[in-house]
Amino acid sequence: MIGPAGKTAVGTRREARSSSLALAAVLAVAGCGSSEPDATPDAGRVGRDAGPSLATVLPRDPGPNAPGFADVDRGGRMPGSELVDVETCERCHQDVAAQWRTSAHSYASFNNPVYRVSVEGVRSEVSRDASRHCASCHDVALLFDRAMGDEVAPTDVRGHFGVNCRTCHGVARVTGDGNGSWILANEPIPVPVRGDAGSLRRHIDSVVKPPLRTAQLCGSCHRAFLGPETGNGFYLAGADDLLAWGRSEYAGSELSRIDDVSGGEQTCQDCHMPDEAATRGDTAADDGVVSSHRFLGGHSWLAAMRGDADALARAQAFLRGAASIDVAAVVHEDGASTMPADGAPVRAGERLRIDVVVRNQRVGHRFPGGTPDSADTWVELEIRDADGRLLGEAGTRQEATGNDPTAHRLRALLAEEHGQPVLARQANRFRAAVFNHTLAPRDATVVELLYAVPARLPALPLEVTARLRHRSRNLELARAACAEHSSARGRAFARAAIRFRGEALDACAREPVTEIASTTIWIGAGAESHTATDARPAWLRLYEHGLGMSHGLQERLDEARPRLMRALELLGAEGHERERAMVMTVLGQVAGRQGRTSEALDWGRQAEELVGAHAAIDRMRGDALAQVWRWAEAGRAYAGAAQTAPYDDSCWSQLAVALGSAGDAVGSLEAARRGLPLAPRDPDMLRAQALALQSLAAPETQARAAMETYLRHRNRDDAPGVRARCSATVPNCALERIPIHPHEVRPHPPG
Numbered sequence: 001m002i003g004p005a006g007k008t009a010v011g012t013r014r015e016a017r018s019s020s021l022a023l024a025a026v027l028a029v030a031g032c033g034s035s036e037p038d039a040t041p042d043a044g045r046v047g048r049d050a051g052p053s054l055a056t057v058l059p060r061d062p063g064p065n066a067p068g069f070a071d072v073d074r075g076g077r078m079p080g081s082e083l084v085d086v087e088t089c090e091r092c093h094q095d096v097a098a099q100w101r102t103s104a105h106s107y108a109s110f111n112n113p114v115y116r117v118s119v120e121g122v123r124s125e126v127s128r129d130a131s132r133h134c135a136s137c138h139d140v141a142l143l144f145d146r147a148m149g150d151e152v153a154p155t156d157v158r159g160h161f162g163v164n165c166r167t168c169h170g171v172a173r174v175t176g177d178g179n180g181s182w183i184l185a186n187e188p189i190p191v192p193v194r195g196d197a198g199s200l201r202r203h204i205d206s207v208v209k210p211p212l213r214t215a216q217l218c219g220s221c222h223r224a225f226l227g228p229e230t231g232n233g234f235y236l237a238g239a240d241d242l243l244a245w246g247r248s249e250y251a252g253s254e255l256s257r258i259d260d261v262s263g264g265e266q267t268c269q270d271c272h273m274p275d276e277a278a279t280r281g282d283t284a285a286d287d288g289v290v291s292s293h294r295f296l297g298g299h300s301w302l303a304a305m306r307g308d309a310d311a312l313a314r315a316q317a318f319l320r321g322a323a324s325i326d327v328a329a330v331v332h333e334d335g336a337s338t339m340p341a342d343g344a345p346v347r348a349g350e351r352l353r354i355d356v357v358v359r360n361q362r363v364g365h366r367f368p369g370g371t372p373d374s375a376d377t378w379v380e381l382e383i384r385d386a387d388g389r390l391l392g393e394a395g396t397r398q399e400a401t402g403n404d405p406t407a408h409r410l411r412a413l414l415a416e417e418h419g420q421p422v423l424a425r426q427a428n429r430f431r432a433a434v435f436n437h438t439l440a441p442r443d444a445t446v447v448e449l450l451y452a453v454p455a456r457l458p459a460l461p462l463e464v465t466a467r468l469r470h471r472s473r474n475l476e477l478a479r480a481a482c483a484e485h486s487s488a489r490g491r492a493f494a495r496a497a498i499r500f501r502g503e504a505l506d507a508c509a510r511e512p513v514t515e516i517a518s519t520t521i522w523i524g525a526g527a528e529s530h531t532a533t534d535a536r537p538a539w540l541r542l543y544e545h546g547l548g549m550s551h552g553l554q555e556r557l558d559e560a561r562p563r564l565m566r567a568l569e570l571l572g573a574e575g576h577e578r579e580r581a582m583v584m585t586v587l588g589q590v591a592g593r594q595g596r597t598s599e600a601l602d603w604g605r606q607a608e609e610l611v612g613a614h615a616a617i618d619r620m621r622g623d624a625l626a627q628v629w630r631w632a633e634a635g636r637a638y639a640g641a642a643q644t645a646p647y648d649d650s651c652w653s654q655l656a657v658a659l660g661s662a663g664d665a666v667g668s669l670e671a672a673r674r675g676l677p678l679a680p681r682d683p684d685m686l687r688a689q690a691l692a693l694q695s696l697a698a699p700e701t702q703a704r705a706a707m708e709t710y711l712r713h714r715n716r717d718d719a720p721g722v723r724a725r726c727s728a729t730v731p732n733c734a735l736e737r738i739p740i741h742p743h744e745v746r747p748h749p750p751g
Helices: 009-030 094-100 113-125 128-137 138-146 165-169 197-207 215-219 241-246 270-273 300-306 308-320 473-484 488-501 540-550 554-571 575-593 597-611 615-627 631-642 649-663 664-675 685-697 700-713 719-729
Strands: 171-174 180-185 223-226 234-239 274-277 289-290 323-331 353-358 376-384 391-392 412-416 432-437 445-450 462-471 512-521 742-744
Touching: 094 289, 113 128, 113 171, 113 488, 128 138, 165 171, 165 197, 171 215, 171 575, 171 664, 215 241, 215 270, 223 241, 234 241, 300 308, 300 462, 308 512, 323 462, 323 512, 323 540, 353 376, 353 462, 353 540, 432 719, 445 540, 473 488, 540 554, 540 575, 554 575, 554 649, 575 597, 575 615, 597 615, 615 631, 615 649, 631 649, 649 664, 649 685, 664 685
Parallel strands: 445 742
Antiparallel strands: 171 180, 223 234, 274 289, 323 353, 353 445, 376 391, 376 462, 412 432, 462 512
């Protein structure tokens, strides 16, 4: 989700009407999958021997629609004909229906050639029954009619209406499992009678159930995992926007950093369903607005496939500014750095390293989100002389080729067993994630670009422009979707789509490319006569650069330090307390990773003197202490931090490991039980739970079940081998596996 810069009156109104529902959903999710009702003990008991409960939190098994989780309440049935009925709702909700018809939800089923490529691969290479995994989110009408085991005909109306009104508004309960872990109410939705207030109230109660306005409803589908049932051999965590959101400031977690983000907490609905003027007479309009059902995100290609210029403009406007880009430093051959890069000296024949920083500014999950293996987001760089002549460029061929080796791409790469990349969403072939260069909320990364200044110095100053560009899907998947659309079966689906929906998606339409952000600086003599486009204060640019460098390999961590120390220097010794604490906490994180524990703790002390107790400081202390196996002290630090973040699983996981390593089986078990409802298949918490139960002499059947559950979900032994085979056989794979790595700038000879 993308959060606004500040909370508006609209956002405040939505918060007021949804806060009680959100709390109810959290409590419902917290109890899922436990063998006893008390699966989420009071956080205050963590680490104390108070007569421990040996209750176990185990992932829920899918129901009759396995391997997907979607089901109808109480074992009931829901005819597909009811689930594709949009027209009944549209009689009163004209604006909402019109918005939904433009959305990705509307085109989530077999009527979308991009999805059809993926689901048909599962059906042909694994089995039709395995495709119920996909159907639990994409093909609900077909799923509940038990039709996924059959051939889906292009003329089957159930494959043309995607995720619609009844799918979301009929959900009675959700769990944290993902893969469509929602339960549909087994009851008809009453149609209100004009003038009858009672019937209107019954209608509203029926369609506004507790999960509706929660992130957990969205997360029941926007969290995914694979396993043997989907042809993957073993458990493999998939795309998980809910997990990333829960660990972010937008979900109320401050564990990752002290931050300056504004706007308060944001759910999926706050960002993707902002209020929009109702112009068609929608009866649900409140003060002339409805919550938008366009579900805006990164779906610019969908708008192009529909030929909808308005939808494309909205999608691109939504994307712009989601992340920022900065030319942050120039590093010279002698190791000297100019930070920020503006005005850096340029010497003939010198080989420069230009550091570009990309930061996820407004996205409440990883950027890009959704299925990060199929998105295509990259960095471009151009260097021009004072006369405007192009001297060098990187990434500029990515738009045309989809495989420019000089382009740094923000994506995840998954490989099959031989280490070969799987690029066109053949999800059943995934065996291991090779790398993931997407950005967590509010996090940053550094892209290094190497440029050889010509031996004959060009006209100065040099203009350096960096751009961050995005399209919905990589070209490999786009080509596969176009081929599917052009096949006889694809043409039949297009004809049926026109009959049922009045339009068909043209998967051969050219993908739009959106410029998310750009920046320009000047370097060399005369640079002072130009004004850089990034007007942010230098300390903030240095902080973001240091934040990005803090994710580098161990041997390069020290490169973060001078950026952060310079940021502190610019902030001064007085005032700017929160900003200084921001920088100090990252300095502590760097020191902790280096094993410089005393220094890390000292940075935490100084930051705490400025802003008081803060979860990010406790988390940093815990990380530093755990790095040197001071487990009991780390556990105390983690315990303080974990209790502040209602949706963040990560600190509970670290706490469970720390307490277990310190020999506190009771505390470890309770920490795991607190975190597992948030991340039911987290291998570290499942392992901590299993070992604690063994240590506490739990009944043999219970301890064995916990250990077997961990073993099914552990990190696989052969994953490093898959990554090694990718490094050995795929060009640039070894380089891309390094968190911060260089790309060459292609030179353009003058003249």
